[in-house]
Amino acid sequence: MDTGRVIRDAEEYLQEVVWEVLAPHPRECVLCYAARMLEEHGCDETLRWVGRFRALRSPRATGLEERMRRVGGFCDCEVFLNGYGLAREHLVRDLDTDELEPPDRPPPCAGVARMDSTRPCRVWERVRRAW
Numbered sequence: 001m002d003t004g005r006v007i008r009d010a011e012e013y014l015q016e017v018v019w020e021v022l023a024p025h026p027r028e029c030v031l032c033y034a035a036r037m038l039e040e041h042g043c044d045e046t047l048r049w050v051g052r053f054r055a056l057r058s059p060r061a062t063g064l065e066e067r068m069r070r071v072g073g074f075c076d077c078e079v080f081l082n083g084y085g086l087a088r089e090h091l092v093r094d095l096d097t098d099e100l101e102p103p104d105r106p107p108p109c110a111g112v113a114r115m116d117s118t119r120p121c122r123v124w125e126r127v128r129r130a131w
């Protein structure tokens with residue numbers, strides 16, 4: 001018996017199961033999905049979750065990763081550092097610093113009109129940073 005092969009098969013199977021668990025919710029937008037995955041699984045310094053979303057929902061939207069890079073998102077967490085933040089109405093005022101901060105629990109996804117949409121829902125807006 002080829003144990004190496006058995007282990008490989010088992011790993012492949014697990015990988016598939018894991019990927020199914022990691023699928024976006026119905027009508028969840030790319031950014032809510034990526035934010036949720038980042039929260040649970042972290043960033044591997046690639047656009048892993050954005051790419052995953054595209055592969056599952058909109059395989060032909062090949063410009064999606066490029067769009068993220070254009071707003072400074074060279075990996076999933078950078079999308080949120082440089083590209084998009086929660087819209088103002090979702091932020092809460094920190095009483096210590098008097099600054100608007102993201103809430104502890106992110107707002108639910110507002111949803112996208114079409115399952116294959118790669119647009120962020122209205123929970124998000126582009127952040128403009130003065131460099």
Ligand SMILES: [Zn+2]
Pocket residue numbers: 043044045046075076077078
């Ligand atoms: Zn990152």
Ligand SMILES: [Zn+2]
Pocket residue numbers: 028029030031032033108109110111120121122123
């Ligand atoms: Zn959303």
